[in-house]
Amino acid sequence: MSMALHALFGGTFDPIHCGHLRVVEALAQQVKLARITIMPNNVPPHRPQPMASSIQRKEMVALAIADNPLFALDERELQRTTPSYTADTLAQWREEQGYTRPLAFIIGQDSLLTLPTWYHAGRLLSLCHILVCRRPGYPVQMKSEEEQRWLEAHLTNDPALLHQEPAGRIWLADTPLVDISATAIRQRLQRGQSCRELLPEAVENYIRAHRLYHTDSQTA
Numbered sequence: 001m002s003m004a005l006h007a008l009f010g011g012t013f014d015p016i017h018c019g020h021l022r023v024v025e026a027l028a029q030q031v032k033l034a035r036i037t038i039m040p041n042n043v044p045p046h047r048p049q050p051m052a053s054s055i056q057r058k059e060m061v062a063l064a065i066a067d068n069p070l071f072a073l074d075e076r077e078l079q080r081t082t083p084s085y086t087a088d089t090l091a092q093w094r095e096e097q098g099y100t101r102p103l104a105f106i107i108g109q110d111s112l113l114t115l116p117t118w119y120h121a122g123r124l125l126s127l128c129h130i131l132v133c134r135r136p137g138y139p140v141q142m143k144s145e146e147e148q149r150w151l152e153a154h155l156t157n158d159p160a161l162l163h164q165e166p167a168g169r170i171w172l173a174d175t176p177l178v179d180i181s182a183t184a185i186r187q188r189l190q191r192g193q194s195c196r197e198l199l200p201e202a203v204e205n206y207i208r209a210h211r212l213y214h215t216d217s218q219t220a
């Protein structure tokens with residue numbers, strides 16, 4: 001039986017940018033996602049604390065998706081003060097929604113390369129499918145032969161399976177290569193450079209109004 005595939009898109013979003021939005025919109029078309037739920041983390045497990053607060057990052061996501069019914073916002077990770085481990089979040093989701101409904105987690109190619117080091121990585125595919133968007137500058141090969149074998153064992157070329165099965169498949173999406181990162185955006189803003197092509201206009205305005213990412217706005 002085929003069921004609507006729900007996709008969660010987790011991230012630090014410090015800030016959300018056009019790279020995020022452009023690639024997942026293309027992904028939604030490719031695998032027929034009716035909805036993508038963007039889920040900002042509170043305490044990113046594998047990187048330093050973000051510069052913007054959780055509330056600011058959430059508000060920027062809300063502004064970025066305000067006019068687009070493809071997207072929704074999920075605040076569950078913001079309500080936990082422990083590290084935002086994806087396996088914990090997905091387990092909580094499954095407890096609420098049951099185990100039969102198909103669920104996907106969206107990541108970029110850079111995240112796929114680190115995924116084997118994630119907390120309880122071995123559990124992830126029992127909880128969701130993983131949809132991977134291409135990203136310039138990151139190799140398509142995993143870091144070891146063992147990880148590559150794990151990837152190949154779970155890959156599918158049939159998008160129907162993502163809708164028919166609740167979890168367990170990896171889909172390497174043929175999304176456009178968009179060379180935008182939040183790191184580069186923060187650096188440009190610190191240097192006072194424009195990010196007009198890189199950020200949704202409402203997010204750019206929010207950053208300016210709150211003086212985010214400017215050298216004199218850093219309190220840490």
Ligand SMILES: Nc1ncnc2c1ncn2[C@@H]1O[C@H](COP(=O)(O)OP(=O)(O)OP(=O)(O)O)[C@@H](O)[C@H]1O
Nearest residue numbers: 011012013019107108111134135178180181182183
């Ligand atoms: N330009 C992009 N193309 C494809 N995937 C992306 C792109 N930017 C971010 N992603 C993916 O979106 C998810 C959330 O990314 P994140 O919020 O960390 O943005 P980022 O640009 O990678 O940030 P930073 O530069 O601060 O690390 C990750 O899985 C990441 O791989």
Ligand SMILES: O=C(O)c1ccc[n+]([C@@H]2O[C@H](COP(=O)([O-])O)[C@@H](O)[C@H]2O)c1
Nearest residue numbers: 010011012041045046085086087118119
């Ligand atoms: O669960 C983990 O161990 C884990 C490790 C690294 C990243 N993640 C999640 O992967 C998503 C993308 O991470 P990031 O750091 O690129 O924004 C985001 O939802 C993170 O919380 C999760």
